[in-house]
Amino acid sequence: MNAVNTDKPLDAQVADSARPVVDVNNLMKRYGDSIAMDGISLQVQAGEIYGLIGPDGAGKSSLLKVVAGVLAHDAGDLRVFDCLIDSEKSSELVKDRIGLMPQGLGQNLYGDLSVEENIDYFGGLRLLSKQELSSRKEALLRSTRLDKFRDRPMKNLSGGMKQKLGLVCTLIHEPKLVILDEPTTGVDPVSRREFWSILARLLKEKGITALVSTAYMDEASRFHRVSLMHAGKVLASGDPEQIKALAVGTIVSTTCVQMAQQVDAVKLLSQHFPQMEVLGQEMRMFVDQADPVVATKELMQCLDGIPQQHSEVLEPELEDVFIALLRQKHLDNADQKKARQPAEVSASQRHPDQGLAIEAENLSRTFGAFKAVDQVSFRVPQGEIFGLLGANGAGKSTVIKMLTGILSQTSGKGNVAGADVRTSGRQIRERIGYMSQAFSLYLDLSVLENIRLYAGIYGLTRKETAARMDWILDMAGLRPFGKALTGSLPMGLRQRLALGCALIHRPQVLFLDEPTSGVDPIGRRAFWDVLFQLSREENVTILVTTHYMSEAEHCDHIALMYAGRVVADASPEKLKENVEAEAGKLVEIQTPDPQAALDLLQADGYTSAALFGPRIHVLLLDPEADSAKISEMLKPLGTLKIAPKKLSMEDVFVHIVTRLEAQDAQNVQAKGGRP
Incomplete structure (x- = not known):
């Protein structure tokens, strides 16, 4: 079916172009007892990039699959290109005008085929002539700068290159609607920015409409209009600036003159401002007050005379607005947050200052001829939150594995919690906690069973286990879920449980490798609240890697890795x-x-x-x-x-x-x- 019916009169064609490309009205979808879409309504106009933004489980992927015609909905009306989609037969009428790129790096590609072979395969599926395929392929390869890699197998591409190839294969038949499901998840910031630039250019050149989902709130600025989604519902729709205006409030940022008073300041402010976060030395509050002067005065009164070095008023970002909307609609798990009230930390629970907690000196690791880590050096004082940033393949995880004793170094030295990583493996394991990228707990065990298992691994007595179990349940807000199977928990709670298990033996140093991947914004902020408390009150040293650049702001110090080397080493400021x-x-x-x-x-x-x-x-x-x-x-x-x-x-x-x-x-x- 052609995108435009040239047999229609011109005024009818103009009327067609004015209709929404996608018209969703009160869509419902269930998976057993779980509601994936709960009355979703939105319209996508021709030529725009429309974003679906929300955490995992919000219903984004289900909606995209229904629009693409690969999943049936249970109730509601859906029109795509003004065609009512109510059966498999009707969805087939529009599929030739749709391009779908599923979630996951290279999920629609074939690993053993080269870049060019993948494109040729998709061109063949779309029944393109040799001439059409050749001209479109060359143009897309040049636009995405993949022309120099046409003979490289897909499995040997970086994450960003896989996503660009996936985009080429999705666009090869020049669809009028392209559907992209979290196309930049797991992709480093440079590749993310390039991906969006390429997409915007190609869509404008070809007059294509895009429906895109993302879990990154900061990507909202890439879209003409967005829908914020949560638990199968649309919270708000409009252009990003319109949505920012929905939650009345002001962001006030402040920094204590004496950092020793930051903990006291945070405790005072958190009693009055439920939406606050600590970013390194900076404390940032969402004040439910439109007047910035009044908002700042209100904040300063709460500080009870604690002197501030620097204060400023900032414009709320979309993530701030998203959380504010959830809070105002009482959808922010307030009961769970009330349950998470860690006990006061005694002086005996605070790790003593013993100089450097982590020291890497010219650490290197090679795999055959490949040098994964090249002469990496950095130092982390006790109690600091240290961020290790870098693109996929930069060497971050390899560094962590060497410092935790999981992987031996080819050369160089490493010292963690006063022990040499080469000769003191057992000592190091007793003094550190480690949370890997992959979820490390047992999904078919309950929350309490997982905690007891880790307590046994670290040799805790029954009395110690009981005390630490109480601490973990309060710290992670898990007390209401003690008997629940771990696999039934939301990702944010699972990650806090994994953090609790890594902390059960009171480690001096904590290693976290991509700990918040897939966690919703509220879950991520709650996770970082815990890390702040561990660092400032218990003096735990934390080394963390993350793909969320906004999370790098939470770190006291950052080392940026590139091609196995540390290329920048300083505070975020x-x-x-x-x-x-x-x-x-x-x-x-x-x-x-x-x-x-x-x-x-x-x-x-x-x-x-x-x-x-x-x-x-x-x-x-x-x-x-x-x-x-x-x-x-x-x-x-x-x-x-x-x-x-x-x-x-x-x-x-x-x-x-x-x-x-x-x-x-x-x-x-x-x-x-x-x-």
């Missing part, structure tokens, strides 16, 4: 200062034609320019002069607005890694193309 000194201040540009503006900026040498939905972010070395130049350059496109934007850790990560990739490319070129 210092890293941001370094990037601003090197590349300039971040600004946001609003223009009627953002894609055309982006092309003009990049052609004029503004290589940091990146598309964020209808806006552009770019670093400017001389903001005043560059803004004037950009205003003149983009004047033909219409009304322009340029405003300063606060630098994020994602901006830092992307800038550093992009610069290093460019240097590597120059080195390869200088060697005549040999890596």
Whole structure:
């Protein structure tokens, strides 16, 4: 079926184009006793990128599968291209105009086939002629910069390259609607940003509409309109700015003059502001007050005279608004949060300061000819939250495995909790807690059974086990779920249970490898509340890896890894200062034609320019002069607005890694193309 019926009169074709590409009304879907979609309604207009944003279990994937025609709904009405989808037969009428990219890295691809063979296979499935396939393939390979890797097997591609190849295979038949299910989950920030840039360009060139799901709240700016989803329902729909206005409130950020008083300040503030988070030395509160002056005054009164070094008012991000909406609708598991009230920590429970808790000195690890970790060095004082960041394959997990004694180093030294990692394996295991990327508990055991199992592994007495079990149940908010099977828990509670089991023997050092992957925003914040308490009150040293760049803000110190090496080592604030000194201040540009503006900026040498939905972010070395130049350059496109934007850790990560990739490319070129 053709995308446009050219036999229709012109006015009928115009009327068709004005109708929604996807029209969802009160859709319902059950899996047994579980409700996946509970009366979902939304409309996707032609030419827009529409985002479904929410945690795992919100109903995003079920909705996408129903729209794609691969899953039947139980009730409600669905129209795609104005065709009522109420049977398998009706869904077949529109499938040739739809491209579906399922969730998971390379899930729609074949590992043993090369890049080109995968594309040819999908072109054959779509019955493209040799000429159509050849011309489209070459254009898409150039757009995604995969043309140099056409002979590489899919299984040997990086995560970002797999997703770009998946996008090519999804677009090869030039669908009018492309459906992407969490296309950037597990992909590093540089690849994520490139993926969105490529997608926006291809959609505009081909006039394609996109329906996209994501668990990353910060990706909302990539979409023209979004629906926030939770527990099978739509909480709110509209453009990101409209949604931000739904929750009235102000973000107030403050920092104590003396860091020793931060714990007391947090306790005072948490009694009055249920929505707060600690980001390193900074405390950030969502105050249910629109007036920033009144909001700041209200916060300062709660601090009871604790002097503050720096305070500022910030615009709420979409994640802040999402959590505020859940809280206002009483959907934020308030009862569970009340149950999580850890007991006061006594002086005897606090680990003593003994200098460095973790020390890596020129750590290296090779696998055959491949060097996974190359001369890595860093130091972590007792009680610090230390972040190890990097793209997939950067070497983060390998470093953790060497420091925990799971993997031996090829060369270099490691010292953890006062013990040499090469010779004191048993001592280290007694002094550390470790939470791996893969969920490490037994799903068919209850919460209490898992805790008892770990207590036995670490040799705790019956009395010690009982005491620690009480602590874990309170710390993780698990007291109401003690007899529940672990497999029945939401991901956030499972992760807090895994954290509790890793802490059952009171370790001095805690290693966490991607601990919040797949956890919803409320669960992630609750998890970090626990880490803050462990660090500040019990003086536990925490080394954590994460793909959520917003979580890097929680760390006191960060080491950024690239190709097995540490390429930056500083606090988040210092890293941001370094990037601003090197590349300039971040600004946001609003223009009627953002894609055309982006092309003009990049052609004029503004290589940091990146598309964020209808806006552009770019670093400017001389903001005043560059803004004037950009205003003149983009004047033909219409009304322009340029405003300063606060630098994020994602901006830092992307800038550093992009610069290093460019240097590597120059080195390869200088060697005549040999890596």
